Amino acid sequence: MKVRDVQHAVLPRTTAEEGCRQNAVVSLRRLLNSKVRPRNVGIFESEAAPAFAERHGRQPQSHEEVREAFLMSPGYRMWSAANRSAQEMIWVSVGEPTYRDLERMEQATKELIEADDKLGSLSLDSSYHPSPEVADVDIHLQPGGYAMNRSDYDVVSGALYECGGNVFSFGQGIGRGDSKAGVIMRLLNEEFDGFKPAKMLDIGCSAGAASAAYPAEWPDVEIHAVDLGAGMLRYAHARAESLGVAVNFHQMDASDMRFEDESFDLVVSHNLMHEIGEEKRRAMIRESFRLVRPGGVVIHQDVAIRNQPTLVHEIERDWDTHFNGEVHWNTYATANLQADMIAAGFPEDNVVEHDLSALHGMANNRWYAISGRKPL
Amino acid sequence: MTNQAQAIAALIESARGQRPQSLDNREAEETLNIALALLVELSVANDKIDRLERVVAEMRGEDVATLRDIRYDGEVAEQRQDATDALLMRALRVLIDPRAPAND
Numbered sequence: 001m002k003v004r005d006v007q008h009a010v011l012p013r014t015t016a017e018e019g020c021r022q023n024a025v026v027s028l029r030r031l032l033n034s035k036v037r038p039r040n041v042g043i044f045e046s047e048a049a050p051a052f053a054e055r056h057g058r059q060p061q062s063h064e065e066v067r068e069a070f071l072m073s074p075g076y077r078m079w080s081a082a083n084r085s086a087q088e089m090i091w092v093s094v095g096e097p098t099y100r101d102l103e104r105m106e107q108a109t110k111e112l113i114e115a116d117d118k119l120g121s122l123s124l125d126s127s128y129h130p131s132p133e134v135a136d137v138d139i140h141l142q143p144g145g146y147a148m149n150r151s152d153y154d155v156v157s158g159a160l161y162e163c164g165g166n167v168f169s170f171g172q173g174i175g176r177g178d179s180k181a182g183v184i185m186r187l188l189n190e191e192f193d194g195f196k197p198a199k200m201l202d203i204g205c206s207a208g209a210a211s212a213a214y215p216a217e218w219p220d221v222e223i224h225a226v227d228l229g230a231g232m233l234r235y236a237h238a239r240a241e242s243l244g245v246a247v248n249f250h251q252m253d254a255s256d257m258r259f260e261d262e263s264f265d266l267v268v269s270h271n272l273m274h275e276i277g278e279e280k281r282r283a284m285i286r287e288s289f290r291l292v293r294p295g296g297v298v299i300h301q302d303v304a305i306r307n308q309p310t311l312v313h314e315i316e317r318d319w320d321t322h323f324n325g326e327v328h329w330n331t332y333a334t335a336n337l338q339a340d341m342i343a344a345g346f347p348e349d350n351v352v353e354h355d356l357s358a359l360h361g362m363a364n365n366r367w368y369a370i371s372g373r374k375p376l
Numbered sequence: 377m378t379n380q381a382q383a384i385a386a387l388i389e390s391a392r393g394q395r396p397q398s399l400d401n402r403e404a405e406e407t408l409n410i411a412l413a414l415l416v417e418l419s420v421a422n423d424k425i426d427r428l429e430r431v432v433a434e435m436r437g438e439d440v441a442t443l444r445d446i447r448y449d450g451e452v453a454e455q456r457q458d459a460t461d462a463l464l465m466r467a468l469r470v471l472i473d474p475r476a477p478a479n480d
Contacts, residue, residue, distance in 0.1 A: 016427075017420055017424065020419070020420045020423040020424070021416060021417075021419075021420050023419075023423075024415075024416040024419035024420060024423075025416060027419070028412070028415070028416065071398075077398045077399050077400070078398075078399070078408075080398035081397075081398035081399050081405050081408050081409075082408065082412060084396075084398060085408065085409045085412045085413075086412065088409075089412070089413065089416060091387060091391075092384060092387060092388075093416075095383070095384070095386075095387030095388075096380060096383045096384050096387065097383070098383070098387070099378055099382070099383035099384075099386040099387055100378050100379070100380060100383040102378065103378070136392075137392075137393065138391060138392050138393050141391070143387055143388070143390040143391040143392070144390040144391070144392070145392065148390070156390075322396060323396050323398065325393060
């Protein structure tokens with residue numbers, strides 16, 4: 001199943017002009033990413049390090065000093081200001097159609113989630129207070145954040161996430177045919193002898209694009225998906241129903257899920273690890289080990305920003321922590337995830353880190369994943 | 377019914393947290409933001425013009441390239457040049473303002 005640019009009933013209906021505006025933001029970001037940002041590391045040598053040396057009488061050494069040096073470079077500062085501005089324009093370009101069309105979207109949501117012939121389910125927990133380390137932050141500057149829930153049929157956070165994610169991804173050069181779920185299914189096929197689960201769990205499902213992609217490919221799979229935001233889950237559920245796939249959505253914390261031990265054949269997460277702090281990430285990985293059955297597979301997939309060749313590359317990549325509301329970006333980028341997996345219970349010899357090519361898009365688009373198999 | 381301005385306002389008002397600055401000067405950073413937003417709006421306007429050109433070309437039963445290649449001279453060319461000059465004067469007014477900056 002295509003997961004990007006998918007048409008369904010709860011998607012905001014954009015006018016031609018709004019579509020043009022989103023395309024213009026995609027083009028602006030594509031130019032910044034392909035023509036301007038690649039100069040940053042060179043600018044460090046030509047502008048940043050000399051400026052730092054002039055002020056301090058020595059070369060920058062530490063994480064903090066390299067960051068200070070970058071911010072002394074006019075070229076880097078100009079890119080940073082433009083990149084922040086472009087990121088904010090993503091949300092304006094998708095927020096306008098979302099709020100303009102919201103009445104219709106909420107009505108469509110109501111009809112889908114209250115239909116008698118639903119395929120999947122939605123389980124919201126009014127006693128659950130979304131974890132502040134995620135809920136209180138406008139991650140990647142998404143206004144209102146992941147846990148915004150304005151009314152009983154509110155779907156704004158999900159709509160912003162899906163539409164903003166498309167504008168963001170296309171601006172990164174990610175192809176319209178790419179799919180994180182598709183990358184994981186390819187990995188299972190190539191590295192796990194075509195492993196197909198009967199029952200699976202998607203942790204941190206956000207707007208549910210990946211959660212809906214699995215049953216579209218594997219019609220017999222029973223899939224459960226977890227996220228912290230009621231508005232996000234409501235959107236994901238209505239989206240899946242509109243697309244005709246069965247997904248069971250639950251409002252739970254990734255670090256403490258109410259499923260029985262060894263309930264699933266396959267446990268996955270997509271782009272979750274970089275959104276949560278160290279303690280929650282370790283607890284989430286422990287939960288994934290607890291919930292997978294013996295012989296089952298766990299795969300945590302995320303952005304390919306780890307293993308940068310130099311400290312300068314690492315700090316350049318760390319821009320998102322300071323300017324894009326990605327407060328756990330560098331925590332994830334520098335974490336010892338293999339140690340986390342082993343500490344959770346996976347045997348050392350079956351924990352594998354994967355550098356995965358995207359299904360579609362620019363050749364340098366990659367995804368990261370770490371997998372483990374629970375012993376029989 | 378939510379109009380466009382109300383929709384944009386709802387989005388802007390829902391944003392939380394601080395806005396870190398990259399440039400040394402806040403005014404320069406905000407001006408850059410306005411310039412980039414106008415760049416996006418120019419792209420939207422260009423797209424709209426392109427669509428109209430294609431519709432008009434189709435109505436005239438000619439190729440859109442032919443329509444775009446229409447050139448004017450004489451009085452019409454002068455009117456177009458006047459319009460361009462006026463646009464530049466409006467946009468670059470501050471560069472030719474005779475008044476010295478008050479802070480000097």
